[in-house]
Amino acid sequence: MSRKIIINSVVDFEPEKKRISGKKGTSSLSASAxxxxxLLIDNVGDLVTHDQFYDYAWRxxxxxxxxxxxxxxxxxxxKSLIKAGLQQDIIRTMPRRGFLLSPLTQINRTxxxxxxxxxxxxxxxxMEDKKEKDDFINFNVVxxxxxxKTVLPLKSESHVVMCRNSKVGWMLACLSGMVIGELPxx
Numbered sequence: 001m002s003r004k005i006i007i008n009s010v011v012d013f014e015p016e017k018k019r020i021s022g023k024k025g026t027s028s029l030s031a032s033a034x035x036x037x038x039l040l041i042d043n044v045g046d047l048v049t050h051d052q053f054y055d056y057a058w059r060x061x062x063x064x065x066x067x068x069x070x071x072x073x074x075x076x077x078x079k080s081l082i083k084a085g086l087q088q089d090i091i092r093t094m095p096r097r098g099f100l101l102s103p104l105t106q107i108n109r110t111x112x113x114x115x116x117x118x119x120x121x122x123x124x125x126x127m128e129d130k131k132e133k134d135d136f137i138n139f140n141v142v143x144x145x146x147x148x149k150t151v152l153p154l155k156s157e158s159h160v161v162m163c164r165n166s167k168v169g170w171m172l173a174c175l176s177g178m179v180i181g182e183l184p185x186x
Contacts, residue, residue, distance in 0.1 A: 005041055006108040011084045013037060020077075022084030029080060032057045032065075033073040040091065045103030047094055074099060 005013040011022040018034040020027050029037070035057035039048055050070060057073070058065040078091055090102045 003112060004110045005038075006110065007041075007081070007090070008086065008106050009108070011081060011086050013041070020080040020084050022086065024085035025083045027080035027083050029076065030073065032069070033076045033080075036070070036073050037077050040099065040101040041107055044101045044105055044107055047098050047100050049098040052098065 002014045002016040005015065007013060011020060013020050015034055015038050018029045018031060020029060020037075036053055039053060039056045050067065053070050054065050058069070074091060074093075078089060081090070088102075090105045092100050092102060094100060
């Protein structure tokens with residue numbers, strides 16, 4: 001379950017999935033449109049300048065946008081909100097300055113429930129991930145592996161290798177050289 005932001009009790013915005021949905025329909029957003037909407041929501045009632053949008057949705061990823069890009073994304077947001085069932089236009093244009101989300105807009109945020117599934121490394125997962133836990137490799141066996149037995153540095157905080165399918169994933173990890181050393185056979 002991804003994080004949801006509920007707008008005026010009518011529309012659900014899922015930033016990670018880049019999706020706006022409501023009773024009347026669902027729309028997918030571009031990554032930059034989703035980031036623009038998230039910035040507006042974080043600053044509800046306050047002016048968000050063109051430069052703030054450019055920095056948040058484009059420049060931090062090494063892209064230099066045009067003003068047309070911003071206006072196209074705001075237009076796509078408005079269309080998606082209407083398609084989802086929002087009656088009023090909640091995005092206000094402040095000519096030559098920026099945009100703001102109406103201060104009358106009600107924002108309710110829901111975070112996915114988090115649970116700890118690996119006591120050794122205190123990894124957190126959502127309930128949706130918990131359902132997939134049966135497809136992960138055995139945490140206890142992998143957690144016994146020593147960090148010095150890895151060939152490539154992993155980006156996670158630990159040496160635990162997690163794979164979606166235990167048999168195939170374990171075999172791929174071993175064949176790709178990510179793990180070497182003697183481990184007990186499962």
